[in-house]
Amino acid sequence: MTAKSLFPLVNRTFIHVVLLASCVATLFPLIWMMTSAFTPNDLISAKMIRFWPDQPTLSNFTIAASRHPIWMWLWNSVLTATLITIGKLILAVPAGYAFARLEFRGRRALFWLVIATMSFPTVLAIIPTYIAVVKLQAVDTYGSMIIPSIPYIGFYVFYMRQAFRSLPRSMFEAARIDGAGLWRQFAEIAVPNVVPAIAALSVISFMGAWNIYLWGQLVLDDEFKKTLTTGIATFADLEGADRSWGPLMATSLLSIAPVLIVFLSAQRFIVDALAPGIGEK
Structure with missing residues (x-):
């Protein structure tokens, strides 16, 4: 594979990486909000970064x-x-x-x-x-x-x-x-x-x-x-x-x-x- 044919592949890969990183950065606050909504309030501050609620509960809605x-x-x-x-x-x-x-x-x-x-x-x-x-x-x-x-x-x-x-x-x-x-x-x-x-x-x-x-x-x-x-x-x-x-x-x-x-x-x-x-x- 020549350098000329390799450049478009590297360019597309770079663009995809940038778009994926931007997507993750954009969605992270939403994911954190959804996770925190189903996590007991006293556990939210214990572990700030999570993608799945610890001990899932609906108590936050009730409260x-x-x-x-x-x-x-x-x-x-x-x-x-x-x-x-x-x-x-x-x-x-x-x-x-x-x-x-x-x-x-x-x-x-x-x-x-x-x-x-x-x-x-x-x-x-x-x-x-x-x-x-x-x-x-x-x-x-x-x-x-x-x-x-x-x-x-x-x-x-x-x-x-x-x-x-x-x-x-x-x-x-x-x-x-x-x-x-x-x-x-x-x-x-x-x-x-x-x-x-x-x-x-x-x-x-x-x-x-x-x-x-x-x-x-x-x-x-x-x-x-x-x-x-x-x-x-x-x-x-x-x-x-x-x-x-x-x-x-x-x-x-x-x-x-x-x-x-x-x-x-x-x-x-x-x-x-x-x-x-x-x-x-």
């Missing part, structure tokens, strides 16, 4: 639930993330279709206005939004967490517009010839053909809504209305000083499990939506 309403936090997170996702899709999917397939005055200007909202820092809207929520006496309600989070859909509208524009015009022309109106074209032709794109956006929206922290800290004071994201911060403040790492890791594991399940369930749709790319036809 965490006895100290804080973690199951209520979990339900609140699922509820708010699901409703926010549904709300975003209800607005973004028809809007994307309208920008892609309908002709109306001011369409281009309105679309660029929607695109411009993507560059607007959402943190700038927190204070006026909070003032509005206070004046409506809606603080510490599920609505205050859900409704203000729905309108940030600039990227969703853009993505759905591109997805609908990738569909061939012949499909819609054939439907018009058969007498299908705009609504039937949208509901029976357009939407079924962009399900992978909708699934990908659903996962993105769910993950974003699940991780809302700052807004939740502002509008949710009742401990039983907190989400897991805000609840874990409270848990860490109260329990961190006591080194209750086991219950804290158990609660943290609960916070990532639903997102991981949603991602794995929709993985096939995400690959279908992103792998070929979304172009304009």
Whole structure:
């Protein structure tokens, strides 16, 4: 084997080693968290590096639930993330279709206005939004967490517009010839053909809504209305000083499990939506 033919092999091996090391470094905190969640609290500090729990137990979940309403936090997170996702899709999917397939005055200007909202820092809207929520006496309600989070859909509208524009015009022309109106074209032709794109956006929206922290800290004071994201911060403040790492890791594991399940369930749709790319036809 010559030096010239050996170089590509060495180069690929080096790249694989670097990628493997990066993968291990990225996954190690997650592995440690999962291991600690099932390890008795008094054994966590005794041996910091482990890839399997010593004396596996579910006691950390029981302890965490006895100290804080973690199951209520979990339900609140699922509820708010699901409703926010549904709300975003209800607005973004028809809007994307309208920008892609309908002709109306001011369409281009309105679309660029929607695109411009993507560059607007959402943190700038927190204070006026909070003032509005206070004046409506809606603080510490599920609505205050859900409704203000729905309108940030600039990227969703853009993505759905591109997805609908990738569909061939012949499909819609054939439907018009058969007498299908705009609504039937949208509901029976357009939407079924962009399900992978909708699934990908659903996962993105769910993950974003699940991780809302700052807004939740502002509008949710009742401990039983907190989400897991805000609840874990409270848990860490109260329990961190006591080194209750086991219950804290158990609660943290609960916070990532639903997102991981949603991602794995929709993985096939995400690959279908992103792998070929979304172009304009």
